[in-house]
Amino acid sequence: MNKTIIDPVSVSPDKEGVHPADAVCCPNDVSLVSEADRHTARDSSASGTGLLARVSPAPPPDDRTDCRPGPAGGADRVMASGAANAEIVSQAASTVRDGTAARQGPQERELRRFCDDLHRTLPRGYSFDEETLCIYDEHANKVCAPLRVMSQARRPDGTGWTIEIEFLDNDLRLQRLSVSHKQLNDRPKSILSEFADRAFRIHYLSENFLAFLMGWQHVPRSWRAEHPGWFKDPDGQTCFLEPDGTRYAPARAEVEVFLAGPRRSHPGRAGSLEGWQAEIGRRAVGNPALIFAISAALAGPLLRLAGVQTAGFNFYGSGASGKSLLLHVAMSCIGHPERVIPWAAATTGLQRLSAEAQDGLLALDGYPLQPDGRQVKTLLALGNDAGFGRAVLESDPDGGQRWRRVILSSSEAPLAESLRSGKKAPPAPLLRRVIDLPADTAAHGLIEELHGAPDGAGFARSMEVALRRHHGHLLPAFLDHLLTDPDATAAELSRTLPALAQDVQERCARGPVLSPTAEPAGAERFALVGHAGELAIRYGLLPLAQGSAREAALQMAALARHACSPTEWDRARAHAEVRRLIEDHRDRIVDLDAGPAAAIGFDPIGWQDDGHVYLRTDVVRNDVEEVDDLLASLDGILVPGGEARSRQYRMPATKVPDRPRVYRFEKAGLG
Template identity: 25%
Template structure:
């Protein structure tokens, strides 16, 4: 290694070594080397023997050549060197004189990392930032490929100072490190197991076993930030949730994610709730309150953003919580697949550049969504229909039909808006504490959580009639259980039973909205009714009117006929009936209409009736919605 370019004025060689009287300079991008330059800092300082004695600086015994990290100032032959990673070598071109090359600020490789399956290897790095605070980063070894540009960029972002000419030496040092310690590299948040036991991993914190670390290419990417105190959150946020079913449900939903694995014993996927109702009635506020369990207001995402980065977003919230606002902003054509993906917990397989396939992203999470309409209604805008499986995975809850929109009690505020603003101010000052405290209590809890979950599902208020309801109960019971555990741990200040009662009320509201009939049958009936409400006067006209009276009808769907006090019967032509109920086979549509008694007239052995209109005979479906069907 040639070092002739780096001779300083003291005769000691080092990368850009200068005395302490010289000013450092910030490096820039070296285009020739194609690498990121670091911070140009003084490496050595000449001091007198008296100053050495007073400072009691360490004089290390160095066996050259070697790399060494010095955490404090040190002496070599009476010359004071600042802390950092050094290459201590010998200049073969200059009478074998020693060289001391400052590479970067102090950094250590404390352990080798790998996931539970012996893959995703990396290094646990420990370094000091400009605030004199030690930090850690589990760096994937894959970041050493090529010039290591991304690795250095991340270290610079974390506060490591790198010499402008230290890039290659730093790369060599990192590539040569083989620390004896081994720890588990957690590639996603949430529950992990190691030799020391169970751990819950967040980007900047590990709760439980100490031999696990979060490993990512982006060490600064952390949604799980904290502000304020738990006590202030309890006083200013949790206290206002009392007597407000939607707020109790929302906070409990935020706490339910960690229970998916340890109580529900679910390996992948999740479930969720969709709060629907009029705009500006408190739904978004409920999501912000729920987001404060784990992080700042920015912890909440939107459906539009999630559609573009679904897998990364869901994986980053593994075993925690994903609040999604404004489903109306999402593409109606895509939202059905998004619901399935979120609930199934497995991302798409993607090919590697070198061949083969990458491991798919995986997650477990609870989703809390909001929007002005039901998911099925939103999907229908693109001509798609929501399937029973999708409805069971994201449960529609009417959320704004309480006395003050989404709120039952304003706790002394003058209006619903004032109450919402009060909650928003509180959650902007206090957040991120409850989730961490809840995990710590869960790890210490010796209860049989799977048995407790099973008992919660068996509550008489959670009785079911079909498989869809059973799946819904599994979600509501888990949410209610999470809120009750947090209350039992002393984390909410709520009364015992508040959280589970909110979950029961939500289940009953969901079931009432869904109805007791089969979901697909109700969808068909609702679609026909909606079509008549939307087009009854614009695409139908009265049977018997002259041809001239019907000239204003564009894209005719049929005719209608008065039935006295019983209203109208609508005569659908075949294309219009298929248009009214997209996604279903015509036979299925007619079966449901006939079973519901909505087909009032038909020819023998048929469900249509041949009718003469304007001199020609055409088959029509005579349909009159039944007001007693509750759709």
């Protein structure tokens, strides 16, 4: 394809204003109207009667695919709009006509906002007609269906420039598309294919349409995030992104953030939060396993604040013990309850699933009793906080990024035993990060209180029906509260998590000897889940008594089995290993007492001053096998501070401006 950009107004159109050759055609095209009719239509558009009066029925708004700044004040929750149903649209049309905009529904307000923004921001010489739902150039040639360029986004390092586009598809649903500058240059036909797949009408020649996209002036700039979860821009402003691109941010956030390659649709939403609370949340009362699963579904955003990578819990047991119900209840906090991933799918798509579950929940059902080699490799990747499978991120071409996620899993046998049956010893990181919990300890498997159901099966059936009626509301409401002041949440977590983890250890010290909660890392993961549930109770989102989530986490922790094997890192060997690390990387360790770090000409892996050596956490973890065992053997010379996770240290800005996370070692103790 000729990549030369042609001025769209210099190309001669055919007599109907449409270029037949090389045009992208979609169904339900709208014919041109006369110039007089078009002026009349524009007048009606200005009064708000054009588009909304013509909206046709479409599926209910069960997904969110757009990302825009929200209103000032409170948490900035960014909601995209799907098409409204017939009743809502008819009401919206009448309220728009009589000027009572306050009576419009959210979908109609979004459509009105989109049209107003489009009229306001179109490049000079172009116009938008709400009657024909078409953009025209200055020669009255059709260009395309309604579309606007929202922003120019880039990564914090200045790469990955993209055009963020908002448009109406053929069902009059607002959608969003990211088009990279690289894609415009190297693969322009792929852009047209993306639009065609969404039934978006393009009337211009391909080259002219791409020139139109590039011709938008005075477009605001924004940041590009590579994966969902937490994002911090170079100015230190923080936000949280869901997999569909929905953004949550404090009210003070000023610059927009867009997610690269967002999921096209939200995991699903139905019913209401109040309905979920009444029909699901209240039936968790008296059922610690359900409370724990709900709390785990909310704990993902706390991982980064606590400095934890993966917190995984596998419920094992044969027969109908309620394992799948537990996963469905957890998933209902986020989206449709049946979007739980089979373990078989994880073996081929763990990299993508891990990316989508960053700072969130990864629910996996049915790890086999006799796993094959690929399933074992997938399980081990989870234990190493890694993704396994085809790499999907441009910024992570080798698929080697470490992921933060809460994992809820089910299996017939403990994961540790499944590995041993294949003559493979379960590694210590896996046993710490994905903890086995039996699923047959309550009166009805995982269920204690039936709330009027005749038996466990009846309880599960009625719950599944309720889950299909109400889902997808709890996590968004939780994030609304959490993002009002994430710094305060992080400070509270830093204060309360160690004490709750200590409670877990003390409670479990009276239980089985082989408990992973005997170590701080295992206890901390249960404490984190309990804290998430307590926050939701305090926010008024869970109809439970304060302390219920904490007690549920303690009860689940007491059931944990399969502690880590004794470590091979004794004190002397651990000290020697740290000395080796320092010696191997001596040329890239900056002496802070010699001058400012900004004066160096290389990328440092560590720093030192008179009393300490500071090594980047990623360097240590990439260089040392079973690094947690190593660090556990360094008590006395490993000096924590400045981070919620006890073993890390956050460098002060006075020493290193970007404040990296490091492990701080006392020089005197290393010998």
